[in-house]
Each structure stands twice: as structure tokens, then as C-alpha cells.
Amino acid sequence: MIWVDTILQGILLGGLYALFAAGLSLVFGIMRLVNLAHGDLIVLGAYLILLLVTMTGLSPFLAAAIAIPLMFMLGYGLQKFMLNRVLGDDILPPLLVTFGLSVVLQNALLEGFSADSQRLPAGTLSTASVEVAGINLGVLPLLTFASAVLVIVGLNQLFYRTSLGRAFRATSDDATTASLMGIKPASIFAKATSIAMIIVTIAALYLGMRSNFDPNIGPARLIYAFEAVIIGGLGSLWGTLAGGIIIGVAQTVGAAINPEWQILAGHVAFLIVLLIRPRGLFPRAVD
Amino acid sequence: MALLATHKLTAHYGDFQALFGVDITLDEGETIAIIGANGAGKTTLMRSIAGTLINEEPSVTFSDSVIGNRPADEIMAMGIAMVPEGRRLFPSLSVEENLLIGTYGRQHSGHWNLQTVYELFPILKERRANPGTALSGGQQQMVAIGRALMSNPRVLLCDEISLGLAPVVIRDIYKAVPKIKEAGASLIVVEQDIGQAMQVADRVYCMMEGRVTLSGTPDELSREAIHDAYFGAAV
Numbered sequence: 001m002i003w004v005d006t007i008l009q010g011i012l013l014g015g016l017y018a019l020f021a022a023g024l025s026l027v028f029g030i031m032r033l034v035n036l037a038h039g040d041l042i043v044l045g046a047y048l049i050l051l052l053v054t055m056t057g058l059s060p061f062l063a064a065a066i067a068i069p070l071m072f073m074l075g076y077g078l079q080k081f082m083l084n085r086v087l088g089d090d091i092l093p094p095l096l097v098t099f100g101l102s103v104v105l106q107n108a109l110l111e112g113f114s115a116d117s118q119r120l121p122a123g124t125l126s127t128a129s130v131e132v133a134g135i136n137l138g139v140l141p142l143l144t145f146a147s148a149v150l151v152i153v154g155l156n157q158l159f160y161r162t163s164l165g166r167a168f169r170a171t172s173d174d175a176t177t178a179s180l181m182g183i184k185p186a187s188i189f190a191k192a193t194s195i196a197m198i199i200v201t202i203a204a205l206y207l208g209m210r211s212n213f214d215p216n217i218g219p220a221r222l223i224y225a226f227e228a229v230i231i232g233g234l235g236s237l238w239g240t241l242a243g244g245i246i247i248g249v250a251q252t253v254g255a256a257i258n259p260e261w262q263i264l265a266g267h268v269a270f271l272i273v274l275l276i277r278p279r280g281l282f283p284r285a286v287d
Numbered sequence: 288m289a290l291l292a293t294h295k296l297t298a299h300y301g302d303f304q305a306l307f308g309v310d311i312t313l314d315e316g317e318t319i320a321i322i323g324a325n326g327a328g329k330t331t332l333m334r335s336i337a338g339t340l341i342n343e344e345p346s347v348t349f350s351d352s353v354i355g356n357r358p359a360d361e362i363m364a365m366g367i368a369m370v371p372e373g374r375r376l377f378p379s380l381s382v383e384e385n386l387l388i389g390t391y392g393r394q395h396s397g398h399w400n401l402q403t404v405y406e407l408f409p410i411l412k413e414r415r416a417n418p419g420t421a422l423s424g425g426q427q428q429m430v431a432i433g434r435a436l437m438s439n440p441r442v443l444l445c446d447e448i449s450l451g452l453a454p455v456v457i458r459d460i461y462k463a464v465p466k467i468k469e470a471g472a473s474l475i476v477v478e479q480d481i482g483q484a485m486q487v488a489d490r491v492y493c494m495m496e497g498r499v500t501l502s503g504t505p506d507e508l509s510r511e512a513i514h515d516a517y518f519g520a521a522v
Binding site: 163166167169170172173174176177178179180181182183184 | 337338339358359360363364368369371375377378379380384387388389391392393434438
């Protein structure tokens with residue numbers, strides 16, 4: 001029974017990693033941009049929610065609802081005024097720019113909020129649980145997982161049921177031909193990054209309520225996000241959820257064997273998948 | 288006044304100059320053909336008009352606007368659609384989605400919609416859920432033409448639509464041209480197949496090495512004149 005519990009906890013933890021990864025996967029899938037500042041943007045989102053909670057006394061969920069449009073606009077501006085200028089055939093300039101952005105964000109957050117670790121007040125939610133078939137499941141992990149599934153379902157609906165989704169896929173396939181359809185690739189990229197920032201904010205909400213955060217934890221979140229995206233297959237949204245779950249289960253199983261192995265087990269699982277399926281479990285992107 | 292015209296149009300790929308002062312005109316309701324050998328500059332001319340190759344502002348005019356330096360998405364929204372060389376269908380979109388994406392930048396009411404495109408090319412309705420790139424070459428060309436028609440363009444640019452297709456398939460594709468004209472579009476057809484071009488065009492321009500070397504109606508142009516303009520006169 002304890003192993004069933006361990007695996008269930010791992011699956012729920014995978015929901016958080018899938019949330020970290022979904023925005024990264026979206027942006028990579030559409031514009032082949034690897035955003036090295038993704039983890040730091042999640043941390044920025046967490047601080048923004050914390051700021052709103054502190055200033056207004058709102059619950060983190062309501063504060064996140066306010067933060068979402070702000071992060072949406074930040075994403076639009078970031079893409080339009082910075083990243084679109086460096087996107088092109090050479091993948092190095094956008095990598096360097098997002099690396100620089102990562103450094104700037106970490107230092108700005110350090111300057112503004114100090115290195116002290118923070119946490120979003122989750123109240124009784126942090127300890128609430130429900131019993132299912134003799135296994136106690138935390139309400140917050142359940143909410144995180146449900147949010148991850150909803151985000152993936154929502155993104156799939158957007159991609160496969162809307163005109164904007166068709167434009168996303170067409171631009172991803174061939175931006176020059178897409179422009180012959182009246183699609184402005186730069187505008188499509190800005191919309192994609194804006195939507196990714198909505199997901200970043202949702203990830204930030206659960207990150208902040210489930211664990212402590214400080215300005216320097218962004219790169220580690222980025223690694224989990226990367227691993228989930230690569231395990232799932234670059235550009236595949238459901239694959240990203242599967243990737244998050246595999247890392248989550250590997251970590252909880254590793255921790256059950258020896259608590260020191262938790263983080264290591266996740267990375268080992270990533271390496272094993274990479275060795276067996278170098279393009280991930282459900283690859284969508286051709287290049 | 289011509290619906291579309293180029294004025295001393297030049298084009299460059301880096302240091303390489305591909306067009307040298309090209310002047311062509313297209314009147315409302317007219318079909319013109321651009322013929323020429325490989326490397327003559329036909330596709331460059333199409334790209335310059337469609338906006339995937341940006342030029343000097345006054346070098347291309349459409350209706351009352353100068354469009355030489357506008358990007359492709361704006362030119363398409365104004366009513367110039369292109370069937371690019373090699374079809375360039377979107378692999379991740381189904382046949383129907385490939386058609387629908389043609390309306391993204393221009394939702395203009397007119398003759399062409401999903402139903403009328405399916406009437407023009409009935410096979411596409413049967414294959415509408417298939418990925419566009421899973422179709423035969425001829426069927427892919429039909430999707431590419433249908434995709435461009437979906438925006439109800441005033442000008443349709445067709446770049447080498449017979450390239451790589453069997454003669455019987457080319458005949459089927461070209462059967463659509465009169466119907467497209469009847470629906471109100473003006474066409475510029477780039478072709479290496481001179482016979483096919485002569486059949487559909489009201490006027491023909493022959494290009495060689497980035498210049499227009501001959502122009503006129505199909506009746507005016509002799510076989511020898513076309514041969515000389517196409518390959519260069521024998522010394």
C-alpha cells in the first residue's frame with residue numbers, strides 16, 4: 001500500500017512539474033525558442049503574487065487572478081520588444097538574451113526582495129487532505145494536478161479548435177508561408193509568450209503555496225521544466241504532462257528508498273528516457 | 288490604370304542582384320503568364336510582389352497603393368494571395384485546416400469558401416481530414432490553390448503550379464483557371480511550360496537573367512521570338 005501511496009504522490013507532484021514545463025513547451029513548439037529565463041519568470045510570478053497578497057490581503061488565488069493579466073502583458077512586451085528582435089535562423093542570440101534576462105531577473109529580485117526565502121500563505125489548504133481508498137491525498141497537490149490537466153486540455157483546445165491555434169501551428173511549421181496567409185509571425189510569437197506567461201503565473205501560484213522560494217531557485221525549476229519537456233517530446237503538450245509525472249514519480253520513489261536520492265532519481269529517470277528515446281516519448285516537432 | 292504594376296523593380300539576395308528593372312502590368316480581370324528558364328527571376332518577381340522579398344517602396348503598386356516595401360501579411364490582407372512554388376502546405380494541419388488558414392489575414396466575402404473550393408476540387412472534400420502533406424502532388428497543389436482562393440483575392444499569384452506533376456494532373460489543375468477568372472480574380476501565372484502558359488494567358492512576359500526580354504499577347508508572339516527571349520538569341 002505504501003508504494004501505491006508513493007506513486008500517487010509522485011503523480012501529483014508531476015502536475016507541478018508539468019505546470020513548470022507547459023509554458024516552456026508552448027513557446028518552444030511555436031517559435032523554437034528555448035527560454036532560459038523561464039524558471040526565473042515563474043519565481044517573478046510568485047513574488048508578484050506575494051506582493052499583491054501582502055499589499056491587499058487577498059488570498060493567493062485572487063492575487064494570482066490579478067497577476068495573470070499583468071504577466072500576460074509582460075509576456076507580450078518581452079516578446080515584442082526583446083525576443084522578436086533576436087529570433088532568426090541562428091539559435092544562439094535568443095539563448096544568450098534569455099540567459100541574460102535570467103541573470104537580470106535574479107539580481108533584480110534579490111535587490112527588491114532580499115535573499116530571504118518566502119512562501120505564499122495557503123492557510124488550512126496546505127495541510128488539508130482527502131482520504132481515497134485508505135490513502136490520504138493532499139488537497140493542494142490535487143488542485144495542482146487538476147490545474148495542470150486543465151492547462152493542457154485548454155492549450156489543446158486552443159491549438160486544435162481555434163483559428164489562433166491553427167495560426168500557431170502554421171507559424172511553427174513555416175513562418176514565411178504563414179505570412180502569405182496574412183499571419184504576422186512576430187504578433188503570433190507575442191501572443192504565444194503572453195499565453196505562456198498565464199501558465200507561468202499558475203505555476204508560480206502553486207510553487208509559492210507548496211514550497212519556499214527565493215530569487216535564486218529559478219534555474220532549478222527550469223531544469224525540471226526542461227526535463228519534463230524533453231521526456232515528453234519537444235512540442236508535445238500531453239507529452240509534457242507525462243514527462244512531469246515521470247520525474248515526479250521517480251523523485252518520490254527515490255525518496256522512499258532513500259530521502260537523499262529524491263532529486264537524483266528524477267535526473268536519472270530523465271537520462272534513462274533520453275538514452276532509450278532521444279527525441280522523447282511523444283515527439284511532435286520535426287526539428 | 289493597371290490593377291497591379293511593377294516599376295523598374297530590382298531585387299537582391301545579399302550581394303547577388305536577381306532582378307534588373309522589371310516592368311510588368313496586370314489589368315483587372317486579366318491573366319498574364321511569366322515564362323522563362325530556371326534562374327530567370329520569375330519566382331523572385333513573385334516574391335517581390337507578394338512581399339516575402341521587400342523592395343523599394345514605389346517599385347510595386349496595387350490598385351491605388353504603393354506596396355513595394357510592405358510585408359507579406361499586409362499585402363495578403365489587401366487582396367494579393369500567392370500559391371507558392373512547391374505548394375508549401377503546413378504539415379501539422381489537415382487539408383481542411385490548410386484551406387481555413389487561408390482566411391486568417393483576410394475574411395473577405397466573395398465567391399470562394401470551403402464549399403465552393405470543394406466544388407472546384409471535389410477530391411479535397413473526401414480527403415479533408417487527412418494531413419495536407421499526405422496527399423499526392425496534384426492534390427497538394429489543389430489544396431495550395433484552394434488555400435489561396437479562400438481569402439477571395441483580387442490578384443492570385445501562381446508560382447510554377449505544374450512543377451513536378453504528371454501532364455494529366457497538370458491539365459486537371461489548369462481546368463480550374465477559367466473558373467477562378469470567372470469568379471473575378473486577376474492572375475499572374477509563372478510557368479516553364481510555354482504551351483500551358485499560352486493557353487491560359489491574355490498576355491505573356493518572357494524573362495531571362497532578371498530582365499523582361501519579350502512581352503505581348505499569345506497571338507503576337509512567334510515561336511522563334513519566344514525561343515530567342517527564353518534562351519537568348521543565337522550569336
